[in-house]
Amino acid sequence: MNNTRNLKVAIVASILQLTGFQSFSQLQSPSWPINVLPIVEKPVFKADTFNIVKYGAINDGLTLNTKSINAAIEACSANGGGVVLVPAGLWSTGPVELKSNVNLHLKSDAVLSFSRDKSQYKLIEANWEGLAAVRNQPPISGTGLENVAITGKGIVDGNGDSWRMVKREKLTANQWEKLISSGGALDQSGKIWYPSASSLKGSQTNNAGAIAPGKTAKDYEDIKDFLRPNLLVLTKTKNILLEGVTFQNSPAWNVHPIMCENIIINNIVVRNPWYGQNGDGLDLESCKNVVVENSVFDVGDDAICIKSGRDEEGRKRGIPTENVLVKNCTVYHGHGGFVVGSEMSGGAKNLFITDCTFIGTDIGLRFKTTRGRGGVVEKVYIKNITMKDIPGEAVLFDMYYGAKSPVFINDGGAKMPKEAIVPVNEGTPQFKDIHVNNLVCDGAARGIFVRGLPEMNIQNIHLENITIQANNGIQIQDAKRIHFRNVNLIVKNTQPVVDIMNSSGLTFDGLKYNEGAELIFDVKGERSTNITLRNAELKSAKSIADFKYGATKKALKTQ
Structure with a gap:
């Protein structure tokens, strides 16, 4: 009995810490129902440490350390788990495959730099924007795992500039000239740069990468460069910790857990160039029980x-x-x-x-x-x-x-x-x-x-x-039972402050707006009905409402 009580106390304490509420009674507010707030515990790893240097990794920014890093991960997992240590330095590598019970730990000033050589990434059956597709292997990936982490204060860099197309409108003239002089290919309009002819061909292929019956990965080789991978992909994995690390410069999406459970993401930085195509930060896809906190995002999508x-x-x-x-x-x-x-x-x-x-x-x-x-x-x-x-x-x-x-x-x-x-x-x-x-x-x-x-x-x-x-201000179309309470709009265009089309059951309680506003409501459409305005100062507006396109004065009630 005492153990059950202690567990309940621990759960409530965890929720209070995560939400910032001060008491259990606040948690019972309908705005934050206690019974569905996620409770996620950090995975625990053995203290055994596997330094990638002992497996042949060389810190010179030139040597490809793919085999060394993956060998350290394999050995760690086979030993029952522990820490795979990436020391300070610039470590060039190809794809890294995580294993269960492994904490990949990047020390301060450690940079895991993924190769620009696309031949290092094999074509695989994966997922692209919610659909099954052939893509290049992600720089970091894992499938069907339990208890995995990437921690520390280092940097994971996907060298996404070697994969991404760039639109001319997103660069200065000097940046654009420098980019096209580096090689690659331009589309027919001359307004989009691609890193290679293969990448350009993929952009001109209908449903590029879509998995088709009877096709194998080899059938996609001619557009391989176009099939950009996401930087970190964890699939059907439980108990994940991402903490302290910077993930940046991804070929496509940056951090992508898919069909995963029990995820803690704490104090990470996610960066991509603002012009990066499909440069999402964190994409939680079909995941359950996730806490994301104390993190910074500055990305291209x-x-x-x-x-x-x-x-x-x-x-x-x-x-x-x-x-x-x-x-x-x-x-x-x-x-x-x-x-x-x-x-x-x-x-x-x-x-x-x-x-x-x-x-x-x-x-x-x-x-x-x-x-x-x-x-x-x-x-x-x-x-x-x-x-x-x-x-x-x-x-x-x-x-x-x-x-x-x-x-x-x-x-x-x-x-x-x-x-x-x-x-x-x-x-x-x-x-x-x-x-x-x-x-x-x-x-x-x-x-x-x-x-x-x-x-x-x-x-x-x-x-x-x-x-x-x-x-x-506010624009509403084809909506019902939308409730605004204590909304203050300081807007330049007050003709109208609120534009409504074919919407019903709208409530505005305590609406505030600029003194001298030209028009509060512009109501349109015969389906616009049952709109209520209460506790608002109406004298300062030049006009309360206009009605058109089938909307009538009966649509608005003031209280």
Whole structure:
């Protein structure tokens, strides 16, 4: 009995430490339900140490140490586990394959530099953006393992510049001239540089890398250079620790656990050039029980990403990403700070994001999907978020990712374009039951953007205690039961502050806006109904609401 009680006390103490709450009663708040917060213990390793130097590794930046490093890992695992030590220095290597019960430890000033020689990476059946595909072997990988770690204060460098294409628009004139003079190949437009003719050919191949019946890896050799690997890929692995290390310069995605359980990511740095194509930071795909904290991201694509497979293949896998806590993380450049999708066909739930800062990310909180994905994203709890200098939206929910909605491209004519309403099926995605509390943003193109599908509205979104300085305020389309409480919008464009199309059940409680605002609400569409505004100062606005394209005054109630 005492052992059971002690275990419960330990679990509650762990949750309090992770969430920053002071008491058990706070944990019972509906915003942070205690029963689904992840509890993950660090894997424990034997003290036995296997120095890669003893297996023939040479620190000169020239010698390829692939065999030496993998031999040390093999010996360590065969011995029951322990620490594989990478001392200070520049260690050139090809692909490294992790084994169970091994902690790959990089000392301070140790750089594990992966070879630019693509022949070192064999073609394998892998995964690319949520689909099965042939890719080059990842620089670091492991499949079906238990108890693995990469720790220390060293650097893992994927030399991704030797793999990635680069768009001319992302470089200065001098940088562009230097790049093309280094070799490689340009596409027909002369605006995209590829590292090799093989890479260029792959870009011109339809569904390059897609696994086809009757084909083997050899059938992809002519486009091998195009099939960029992710830097670190762990598949179907349990009990993972990534701590202290810098992961940088990946060929494609940087850190990618897929179908893994019990993951701790603490105090890591993830870096990629801002122009790096597909240069995601962390992609948690179909993973369960994850804690990500005290880490810094500065990357070329989405930073902290939640995924679970793509389209029918992802739905068939049917493994959501669930029970994830992200705490005390900072994101600089990235297409999104915290992101869900767009490959989320297996679903995502029980996601907790707290005490994070996004500075200069294209979008702050980014939820994206599209028709055909399927999957349900629900039970997401976000609090204490700080943003600054966001070029796009501070908060975005968009179900038209990669496509255009006919409504928001309206040319101002007398009739609003009709939306195509398609039957709901297994490919219809859903966003629902999402809570955002205590968010401050200084600078954005738009504060909040919510765009659902006419056949499947985004629903049950709660946004509370939010202050945003932006060019534009709130834009909502095809949404229902969206609740705003204590939202303060300081925006340059106040005509309108809130733009609503074909949405219902919206509540604005305590909405604040610029004094002298031209128009609070612009309400469009006959499906716009049951909109409530309460506890707002209306006298300072020149006009409260306009109604058009079938919307009527009955749609808005003020209290």
